[in-house]
Amino acid sequence: MSYSCLEGGHLGIGNIDADPCFLDIDSNDLHLKSYSPCINGGNSSGDYTGQTDLDSQQRVRYGIVDMGAYEVYPIAGDFEPDEDVDFVDFALFAQFFHDEGCSVGGCELYDINEDLSVDLEDLAYFCEHWLYGK
Ligand SMILES: [Ca+2]
Ligand SMILES: [Ca+2]
Ligand SMILES: [Ca+2]
Incomplete structure:
Protein backbone atom coordinates (compact mmCIF):
# COMPACT_ATOMS: atom_id res chain seq x y z
CA MET A 1 0.00 0.00 0.00
CA SER A 2 1.29 3.47 -0.83
CA TYR A 3 0.12 7.10 -0.91
CA SER A 4 -2.60 6.29 1.60
CA CYS A 5 -3.85 7.77 4.86
CA LEU A 6 -4.01 4.98 7.42
CA GLU A 7 -4.83 5.10 11.09
CA GLY A 8 -1.83 3.82 13.02
CA GLY A 9 0.37 4.19 9.97
CA HIS A 10 1.62 1.64 7.44
CA LEU A 11 5.06 1.31 5.93
CA GLY A 12 5.04 2.41 2.32
CA ILE A 13 5.89 5.31 0.04
CA GLY A 14 3.73 8.37 0.61
CA ASN A 15 1.66 6.90 3.44
CA ILE A 16 0.53 9.17 6.26
CA ASP A 17 -1.06 8.61 9.66
CA ALA A 18 -3.46 11.50 10.14
CA ASP A 19 -7.11 12.46 10.34
CA PRO A 20 -8.14 12.59 6.67
CA CYS A 21 -10.75 15.26 7.53
CA PHE A 22 -13.69 13.80 5.63
CA LEU A 23 -16.54 16.23 5.05
CA ASP A 24 -19.10 14.15 6.95
CA ILE A 25 -18.07 10.66 7.94
CA ASP A 26 -21.40 10.04 9.74
CA SER A 27 -23.32 10.25 6.47
CA ASN A 28 -20.56 8.53 4.47
CA ASP A 29 -19.56 11.72 2.68
CA LEU A 30 -15.92 10.95 1.95
CA HIS A 31 -15.13 14.21 0.23
CA LEU A 32 -12.15 15.85 1.90
CA LYS A 33 -12.37 19.13 3.76
CA SER A 34 -10.49 22.01 2.17
CA TYR A 35 -7.64 21.63 4.65
CA SER A 36 -7.31 17.81 4.65
CA PRO A 37 -3.74 16.49 4.92
CA CYS A 38 -4.65 14.15 2.03
CA ILE A 39 -4.71 17.08 -0.41
CA ASN A 40 -1.88 16.66 -2.92
CA GLY A 41 -0.87 13.48 -1.06
CA GLY A 42 -1.36 11.13 -3.98
CA ASN A 43 1.22 9.61 -6.30
CA SER A 44 2.66 12.53 -8.26
CA SER A 45 4.32 10.26 -10.81
CA GLY A 46 1.09 8.62 -11.91
CA ASP A 47 -0.48 9.36 -15.29
CA TYR A 48 -4.00 10.68 -14.76
CA THR A 49 -4.57 11.88 -18.31
CA GLY A 50 -8.27 11.82 -19.10
CA GLN A 51 -9.22 10.61 -15.63
CA THR A 52 -11.83 12.14 -13.38
CA ASP A 53 -12.63 11.77 -9.71
CA LEU A 54 -15.81 10.08 -8.41
CA ASP A 55 -17.73 13.32 -9.01
CA SER A 56 -16.62 13.25 -12.65
CA GLN A 57 -14.53 16.35 -11.93
CA GLN A 58 -10.92 17.00 -12.88
CA ARG A 59 -8.74 14.31 -11.22
CA VAL A 60 -5.68 16.49 -10.62
CA ARG A 61 -5.80 19.96 -9.10
CA TYR A 62 -2.92 22.02 -7.79
CA GLY A 63 -0.44 19.94 -9.74
CA ILE A 64 -0.69 16.74 -7.70
CA VAL A 65 -3.51 14.24 -7.26
CA ASP A 66 -5.16 14.03 -3.83
CA MET A 67 -5.45 10.83 -1.81
CA GLY A 68 -8.88 9.28 -1.98
CA ALA A 69 -11.70 9.25 -4.48
CA TYR A 70 -12.34 12.98 -4.72
CA GLU A 71 -10.14 15.90 -5.69
CA VAL A 72 -10.57 19.02 -3.54
CA TYR A 73 -11.24 22.33 -5.26
CA PRO A 74 -10.78 24.97 -4.13
CA ILE A 75 -8.46 24.13 -1.25
CA ALA A 76 -8.13 26.21 1.90
CA GLY A 77 -6.06 29.26 1.08
CA ASP A 78 -7.07 29.51 -2.57
CA PHE A 79 -9.50 32.30 -1.73
CA GLU A 80 -9.43 33.64 -5.24
CA PRO A 81 -9.91 30.21 -6.80
CA ASP A 82 -7.47 29.89 -9.66
CA GLU A 83 -5.67 26.71 -8.66
CA ASP A 84 -2.77 28.37 -6.94
CA VAL A 85 -2.19 29.79 -3.47
CA ASP A 86 -0.21 32.97 -3.80
CA1 LIG B 1 -4.58 18.02 -5.71
CA1 LIG C 1 -10.83 30.18 12.42
CA1 LIG D 1 -5.57 31.73 -5.81
Missing part, protein backbone atom coordinates in the same frame (compact mmCIF):
# COMPACT_ATOMS: atom_id res chain seq x y z
CA PHE A 87 0.07 36.61 -2.72
CA VAL A 88 -3.32 37.48 -4.21
CA ASP A 89 -4.88 34.97 -1.82
CA PHE A 90 -2.77 36.22 1.07
CA ALA A 91 -3.82 39.82 0.43
CA LEU A 92 -7.47 38.75 0.68
CA PHE A 93 -6.80 36.75 3.83
CA ALA A 94 -4.92 39.63 5.47
CA GLN A 95 -7.94 41.92 5.09
CA PHE A 96 -9.93 39.65 7.38
CA PHE A 97 -7.21 38.68 9.83
CA HIS A 98 -8.43 39.01 13.44
CA ASP A 99 -12.07 39.37 12.37
CA GLU A 100 -14.52 37.68 14.73
CA GLY A 101 -18.05 36.28 14.47
CA CYS A 102 -17.72 35.20 10.88
CA SER A 103 -20.97 34.80 8.98
CA VAL A 104 -21.92 34.26 5.38
CA GLY A 105 -20.65 37.12 3.26
CA GLY A 106 -18.26 38.27 5.98
CA CYS A 107 -15.02 36.64 6.99
CA GLU A 108 -16.61 33.16 6.70
CA LEU A 109 -14.51 32.18 3.68
CA TYR A 110 -11.28 32.97 5.54
CA ASP A 111 -12.30 31.16 8.72
CA ILE A 112 -10.84 27.88 7.51
CA ASN A 113 -11.42 25.87 10.69
CA GLU A 114 -14.92 27.31 11.17
CA ASP A 115 -14.44 28.54 14.74
CA LEU A 116 -15.90 31.97 13.97
CA SER A 117 -12.66 33.90 14.01
CA VAL A 118 -9.84 34.46 11.54
CA ASP A 119 -6.67 33.92 13.50
CA LEU A 120 -3.32 32.16 13.64
CA GLU A 121 -4.92 28.72 13.33
CA ASP A 122 -6.38 29.72 9.99
CA LEU A 123 -3.08 31.24 8.97
CA ALA A 124 -1.39 27.91 9.75
CA TYR A 125 -3.74 26.11 7.33
CA PHE A 126 -3.06 28.81 4.78
CA CYS A 127 0.70 28.33 5.18
CA GLU A 128 0.32 24.56 4.73
CA HIS A 129 -0.94 25.26 1.21
CA TRP A 130 1.35 28.17 0.43
CA LEU A 131 2.36 28.07 -3.28
CA TYR A 132 0.35 24.92 -3.96
CA GLY A 133 -0.31 24.83 -7.66
CA LYS A 134 2.77 26.91 -8.49
Whole structure:
Protein backbone atom coordinates (compact mmCIF):
# COMPACT_ATOMS: atom_id res chain seq x y z
CA MET A 1 0.00 0.00 0.00
CA SER A 2 1.29 3.47 -0.83
CA TYR A 3 0.12 7.10 -0.91
CA SER A 4 -2.60 6.29 1.60
CA CYS A 5 -3.85 7.77 4.86
CA LEU A 6 -4.01 4.98 7.42
CA GLU A 7 -4.83 5.10 11.09
CA GLY A 8 -1.83 3.82 13.02
CA GLY A 9 0.37 4.19 9.97
CA HIS A 10 1.62 1.64 7.44
CA LEU A 11 5.06 1.31 5.93
CA GLY A 12 5.04 2.41 2.32
CA ILE A 13 5.89 5.31 0.04
CA GLY A 14 3.73 8.37 0.61
CA ASN A 15 1.66 6.90 3.44
CA ILE A 16 0.53 9.17 6.26
CA ASP A 17 -1.06 8.61 9.66
CA ALA A 18 -3.46 11.50 10.14
CA ASP A 19 -7.11 12.46 10.34
CA PRO A 20 -8.14 12.59 6.67
CA CYS A 21 -10.75 15.26 7.53
CA PHE A 22 -13.69 13.80 5.63
CA LEU A 23 -16.54 16.23 5.05
CA ASP A 24 -19.10 14.15 6.95
CA ILE A 25 -18.07 10.66 7.94
CA ASP A 26 -21.40 10.04 9.74
CA SER A 27 -23.32 10.25 6.47
CA ASN A 28 -20.56 8.53 4.47
CA ASP A 29 -19.56 11.72 2.68
CA LEU A 30 -15.92 10.95 1.95
CA HIS A 31 -15.13 14.21 0.23
CA LEU A 32 -12.15 15.85 1.90
CA LYS A 33 -12.37 19.13 3.76
CA SER A 34 -10.49 22.01 2.17
CA TYR A 35 -7.64 21.63 4.65
CA SER A 36 -7.31 17.81 4.65
CA PRO A 37 -3.74 16.49 4.92
CA CYS A 38 -4.65 14.15 2.03
CA ILE A 39 -4.71 17.08 -0.41
CA ASN A 40 -1.88 16.66 -2.92
CA GLY A 41 -0.87 13.48 -1.06
CA GLY A 42 -1.36 11.13 -3.98
CA ASN A 43 1.22 9.61 -6.30
CA SER A 44 2.66 12.53 -8.26
CA SER A 45 4.32 10.26 -10.81
CA GLY A 46 1.09 8.62 -11.91
CA ASP A 47 -0.48 9.36 -15.29
CA TYR A 48 -4.00 10.68 -14.76
CA THR A 49 -4.57 11.88 -18.31
CA GLY A 50 -8.27 11.82 -19.10
CA GLN A 51 -9.22 10.61 -15.63
CA THR A 52 -11.83 12.14 -13.38
CA ASP A 53 -12.63 11.77 -9.71
CA LEU A 54 -15.81 10.08 -8.41
CA ASP A 55 -17.73 13.32 -9.01
CA SER A 56 -16.62 13.25 -12.65
CA GLN A 57 -14.53 16.35 -11.93
CA GLN A 58 -10.92 17.00 -12.88
CA ARG A 59 -8.74 14.31 -11.22
CA VAL A 60 -5.68 16.49 -10.62
CA ARG A 61 -5.80 19.96 -9.10
CA TYR A 62 -2.92 22.02 -7.79
CA GLY A 63 -0.44 19.94 -9.74
CA ILE A 64 -0.69 16.74 -7.70
CA VAL A 65 -3.51 14.24 -7.26
CA ASP A 66 -5.16 14.03 -3.83
CA MET A 67 -5.45 10.83 -1.81
CA GLY A 68 -8.88 9.28 -1.98
CA ALA A 69 -11.70 9.25 -4.48
CA TYR A 70 -12.34 12.98 -4.72
CA GLU A 71 -10.14 15.90 -5.69
CA VAL A 72 -10.57 19.02 -3.54
CA TYR A 73 -11.24 22.33 -5.26
CA PRO A 74 -10.78 24.97 -4.13
CA ILE A 75 -8.46 24.13 -1.25
CA ALA A 76 -8.13 26.21 1.90
CA GLY A 77 -6.06 29.26 1.08
CA ASP A 78 -7.07 29.51 -2.57
CA PHE A 79 -9.50 32.30 -1.73
CA GLU A 80 -9.43 33.64 -5.24
CA PRO A 81 -9.91 30.21 -6.80
CA ASP A 82 -7.47 29.89 -9.66
CA GLU A 83 -5.67 26.71 -8.66
CA ASP A 84 -2.77 28.37 -6.94
CA VAL A 85 -2.19 29.79 -3.47
CA ASP A 86 -0.21 32.97 -3.80
CA PHE A 87 0.07 36.61 -2.72
CA VAL A 88 -3.32 37.48 -4.21
CA ASP A 89 -4.88 34.97 -1.82
CA PHE A 90 -2.77 36.22 1.07
CA ALA A 91 -3.82 39.82 0.43
CA LEU A 92 -7.47 38.75 0.68
CA PHE A 93 -6.80 36.75 3.83
CA ALA A 94 -4.92 39.63 5.47
CA GLN A 95 -7.94 41.92 5.09
CA PHE A 96 -9.93 39.65 7.38
CA PHE A 97 -7.21 38.68 9.83
CA HIS A 98 -8.43 39.01 13.44
CA ASP A 99 -12.07 39.37 12.37
CA GLU A 100 -14.52 37.68 14.73
CA GLY A 101 -18.05 36.28 14.47
CA CYS A 102 -17.72 35.20 10.88
CA SER A 103 -20.97 34.80 8.98
CA VAL A 104 -21.92 34.26 5.38
CA GLY A 105 -20.65 37.12 3.26
CA GLY A 106 -18.26 38.27 5.98
CA CYS A 107 -15.02 36.64 6.99
CA GLU A 108 -16.61 33.16 6.70
CA LEU A 109 -14.51 32.18 3.68
CA TYR A 110 -11.28 32.97 5.54
CA ASP A 111 -12.30 31.16 8.72
CA ILE A 112 -10.84 27.88 7.51
CA ASN A 113 -11.42 25.87 10.69
CA GLU A 114 -14.92 27.31 11.17
CA ASP A 115 -14.44 28.54 14.74
CA LEU A 116 -15.90 31.97 13.97
CA SER A 117 -12.66 33.90 14.01
CA VAL A 118 -9.84 34.46 11.54
CA ASP A 119 -6.67 33.92 13.50
CA LEU A 120 -3.32 32.16 13.64
CA GLU A 121 -4.92 28.72 13.33
CA ASP A 122 -6.38 29.72 9.99
CA LEU A 123 -3.08 31.24 8.97
CA ALA A 124 -1.39 27.91 9.75
CA TYR A 125 -3.74 26.11 7.33
CA PHE A 126 -3.06 28.81 4.78
CA CYS A 127 0.70 28.33 5.18
CA GLU A 128 0.32 24.56 4.73
CA HIS A 129 -0.94 25.26 1.21
CA TRP A 130 1.35 28.17 0.43
CA LEU A 131 2.36 28.07 -3.28
CA TYR A 132 0.35 24.92 -3.96
CA GLY A 133 -0.31 24.83 -7.66
CA LYS A 134 2.77 26.91 -8.49
CA1 LIG B 1 -4.58 18.02 -5.71
CA1 LIG C 1 -5.57 31.73 -5.81
CA1 LIG D 1 -10.83 30.18 12.42
